[in-house]
Amino acid sequence: MxxxxxxxxxxxxxxxxxxxxxxxxxxxxxxxxxxxxxxxxxxxxxxxxxxxxxxxxxxxxxxxxxxxxxxxxNHVIGEYHRLVLPKVTVAKSHDQELLDLSLFWEGSEIRQGRLIALLIVEMGLLPSEILQLKIVDIEPDFQVLRVGKEGQKRVLRIPDSLLDELTDSLTGTYLFDNNGKAYSRQWGFRQLESFLIEKGFKDLSAQSLREQYILKQREQGMDLFSIARELGLKTLVTLEKYK
Structure with missing residues (x-):
């Protein structure tokens, strides 16, 4: 092709x-x-x-x-396909409410997509950060993991709810290990999308799941400065709508 x-x-x-x-x-x-x-x-x-x-x-x-x-x-494909450009709407993130995502904790045939979704919802991680997570950066005994680029890593506490999920996956070099290498961004999206479709949340994305993390932290009383630090943000600009 x-x-x-x-x-x-x-x-x-x-x-x-x-x-x-x-x-x-x-x-x-x-x-x-x-x-x-x-x-x-x-x-x-x-x-x-x-x-x-x-x-x-x-x-x-x-x-x-x-x-x-x-x-x-040129007769390379026998059927004409055309992708439809999405309608652009103004997102009203500040008006959104927390969703009931309890189905995420139930069993799934798409185990890797499920774990990616949980890491976003429970820890606010980006897909790129998740796919680069190495086993050496995860310390279950201390209930922390290190995420980010070398020299800019931040240390995050692993929620109790995620501890067992992560402990069961600590083999290889990466958390999501592709014969000693990290999987591609496309692979991560594919796994996440398949899981979300399975659970009936096909309209959600990595971005909207991360927003659920932010909304949950705000509901629990965390201030924006603390959320920005947890997410690795240098400014509060993208979080101002959650005031």
Whole structure:
């Protein structure tokens, strides 16, 4: 599938920067769908970019739709597919209420997606931070874990509710171990989305789960400075709507 990206871009009269942007977006698309165009894989791709800014989503989907049409015209795929650009609405995060996510604690066939969801909801971690978590950074005896880049790690307390969940997964190099390497961002989104669909929360995302963490901490009386420190934020700008 990737060999068609070059020929597709050559047909377009684009600047060097635009060619680079198209190539990057389409490489990412092909990697996410594993080179196979199907309705399911297209939904997974669209879910993988839904946390990007609307303008970025629009750019990526526009490039993908043009590429899909090119593949159809050249008989590379037998069916024409088109992704619909999402409607952009103004988020009212400050008006949202805590959701009942007790289903997350029930059993699941998608164990890795479940643990990713719990780490976001209970500790406010970013998917990128979760996927980079190494076993050596998790200390069950002291009930803490270290997260973040080298030299900028923050130490977080592991909630009692998560302690057993993490202890059962401490094998390998990473918490989510891919033969000694970290899994990709796309893999993480795929696992999380599958779990959320299984539990009937298909409209939720990593971003909205992190918001649930913030809302829960505010309800329990934690001030914004403390929440910002827990989340690794340098300013309170993104948290002002939770005052």
């Amino acid at each position: 990737k060999e068609h990206i070059t020929s597709f871009i050559k047909e377009k009269d684009l600047s060097e920067n635009s060619q680079t942007a198209y190539s990057y977006d389409l490489d990412q698309f092909v990697d996410t769908v594993h080179g196979h165009i199907s309705d399911t894989n297209l939904r997974i791709y669209q879910a993988s970019i839904k946390d990007f800014k609307p303008a970025v989503q629009k750019r990526k989907l526009s490039a993908v739709n043009q590429f899909l049409f090119y593949l159809y015209q």
